[in-house]
Amino acid sequence: MSLELGTMDEPSRKRLRTSHACDICRSRKIRCDGNQPCQGCTNSKQDCSYGSEANTRGKSDLILEGVLRVEQLLQAMQTSLLTSPTRAVHVQSPISAPPLSQISADDVHPNQHNNLENAILDSLHTSTTESILSWSYFDSFPSIRQNYVSIFQLEQSRPSLPMRVNSMYPYLSAADLDSILNAFQRGVNFWYPTLSLNQLDNVRTLVSRGLLEGTDQVTGCCARLVMALGCTSEVVSGLMGSEDTTASKEDIEFKTSRRAMAELYFDGALKTMHMVHSEMSCAAVQSLFFTALYFAYLRRPLQAWNYIHDTAAKCLLLLSYPPVTEPIENQECLRRIFWACYILESDYLAELSALPVSGIAQIESSVPLPGSAIPYTTHSDDNETEHASLYFLACISMRRLLNRVHQLLYARNSGAATDISRFPAIVTELDHQLEEWRDVLPHAFKFSTSDLSEYLSECRGFLRQRYLTCRSVIYRPFLAWLLANGPSDAHGVRKAEILSRARICLDACTSHILGLTGFSHTVLVDTWICVLSMATAMMILLATCSSVREITQLRHDIMHTGPHLRKVFRRWQEVLGTPESPSVDQGMRIIYETEKLMQGLGRRTTATDEEVVVAALMCAMTER
Structure with missing residues (x-):
């Protein structure tokens, strides 16, 4: 069953699309249906012909091309690792770039070969926060480790959501309804473009005509959820760069009313969730x-993970056995939801230890990427539809790269992160793949990594944060080695190189923290993950500040990280309201505690001007 209104007498607003217009329609700049002859030429009695441009690639191909280059590079790296057991390999890049590193199959544990078939995280993967806390360095700060409670224990103790006896939906003017649905389009349906424009119009009709209660339960449930997420999208909007400002009374009242409205629609959706679970559509x-x-x-x-898991299971079944009665565009919708679950599942696996995997990542290599087969219009503006698809593809590609980073460096029993004879070559290769990902982003999503004060759109800012996360994770083995063994040559790797690459990790962590602001995507979907990620970054800075002064003296803004995070998260909490999350509270406690410890270290170990100059000269020499 799809979100359609078969009983409505209003004509369907689904738009016909074609990749190529005929010569006449192109010259007249009118829509062409792509037939031979097309309807426009038939009506005007013109000869309908398709010139040389008809053989060029369609828009969907152009959208995919850039991001797929990165996928080809990742696949080439994987193939080389699997098929060259005795010799070093060199991956040829389709893009002009510096020479790639030489990686031998010995750099990857042989038992890991099967896992490389798909970009997944091991179900036994340890959360990033717990992994950092296990560093022996934190023996010196027992309170951080002793006060840590697993996310499962914290979240299992939370009471369930209260259910309302009656759901009375408020009156919405046409302007209010448009505002909520437009917010859904700018937010959720841009980050995860899974609702077609035709379905959105049907939601508008259901709500405006007061038909939510009288329609099919699954269709009505989906419409209520769209409204709930539209309201929350308005709640989290306008937070970028607002850390130093005080919200107006009108803004507070507006966001409070939208939160209450979202709760009403979500409550109504939960009451029909039993029908959703029982239906295969x-x-x-x-x-x-x-x-x-x-x-x-x-x-x-935990509840979010439960529904991600349920979504993935139902999605897998419908992709394997597509219903013959559903429109063909539903297959594209399912593929998009498949990839959205892939991103979210991987994000959750990174922060929740030993989660059971849904199996969706095991077949990711066999599922086409979004937009590669069936046209799927999600926005009224064609450019917005294309940008949403490309942003989604960029997020998918980044998540796949992050998963491969974890496989090669941090997989249990096979990761190379603790073996300095193996990880330098792997780090070099992964860093190259990361830069390839950034290079192929379209102009609308380009970002600078050197100027954090540069104004960025929400999409650019979010992608830059993902880039910095990946960069810090890639170079973390050098920093961990430095903390455990001190600055010295090891297994043919010179001390200067270890210091230089450890500093890259430090710079990425610091920039990741200082670059955080109120990105709507992060606030709505990733708040608890973001808080834990920032707590992890702060712990890395704490360990580095007290142990490796050679690379911390050049970052005078390290001490700004704690105050910046406090301002950012305080603003988020004001907007999101109560009840607060115990896992978020724990992450905030770690951030506050590490900030105080770093301030204490800063007062005791303030570098002299001469020491700073010496450190600067040393790093400059290593970079040459």
Whole structure:
């Protein structure tokens, strides 16, 4: 069952699209249906012909081309690792770039070969926070480790959501309805473009005509969830760069009313969730996915994970056995939800230890990327549809790269992160793949990594944060080695190189923290993950500040990280309201504690001007 209004007498607004217009329609700049002859030429009695441009690639191909280059590089790296057991390999890049590093198959544990078939995280993967806390360095700060409680224990103790006896939906003017649905389009349906424009119009009709209660339960559930997420999108909007400002009374009242409205629609959706679980349809999959996103907004990771898992299971079944009665575009919708679950599942696996995997990542190599087969219009503006698809592809590609980083460096029993004879070559290669990812981003998503004060759009800012996360994770083995063994030559790797690459990790962590602001994507979906990620980054800075002064003296802004995070998260908490999440509270406690410890270290170990100059000269020499 799809989100359609078969009983409505209003004509369908689904738009016909074609990749190529005929010569006449192109010259007249009118829409062409792509037929031979097309309707326009038939009506005007013109000869309908398709010139040389008809053989060029369509828009969807152009959208995919850039991001797929990175996928080809990752696949080439994987193939080389699997098929060259005795010799070093060199991966040829389709893009002009510096020479790639030489990686031998010995750099990868032989038992890991099967895992490289797909970009997944091991179900036994240890969360990033717990992994950093296990460093022997934190023996010196026992309170951080002793006071840490697993996310499962914290979240299992939370009470369930209260249910309302009656759901009375407020009156919405046409302007209010447009505002909520437009917010959904700018937010959720841009980050995860899974609701077609035709379906959105049907939601508008259901709500404006007061038909939510009288329609099919699954269709009505999906419509309520769209409204709930539209309201939350308005709640989290306008937060970029607002850390130093005080919200106006009008803004506070508006966001409070939208939070209350979102709760009403979500409450109504939960009351029909039993029908969603029992139905096998695209609308049911959409409803489960939107429910997962709303629980993520509520900062309830266990419930969000549960619905991600349910969405993935139903999605896998429908992709394997597509219903013959559903429109063909529903297959594209399911593929998009598949990839959205892939991103979210991987994000959750990175922060929740030993989660059971859904199996969706095991077949990611066999599922086409979004937009590669079936046209799927999500926005009224064609450019917006294309930008949403490309942004989604960029996020997918980054998540796949992050998963491969974890496989090669941090996989249990096979990761190379602790073996300095293996990880330098792997780090070099992964860094090259990361730079390839950044290079192929379209102009609309380009970002600078050197100027954090540069104004960025939300999309650029979010992608830069993902880039900095990946960069810090890639270079973390050098910093961990330096903390454990001190600055010295090891296994043919010179001390200067270890210091230089450890500093890259430090710079990425610091920039990642200082570059954080109120990105709507992060606040709505990733708040609890972001807080834990920032707590991890702060612990890395704490360890480095007290042990390796050679690379910390050049970052005078390290001490600004704690105050910046306090301002950012205080603003987020004001907007998101209560109840607060115990896992978020724990992450904030770690941030506050590490900030105080860093300040104490700063007072005791303030560098002299001469020491700073010497450190600067040393780093300059290593970079040459």
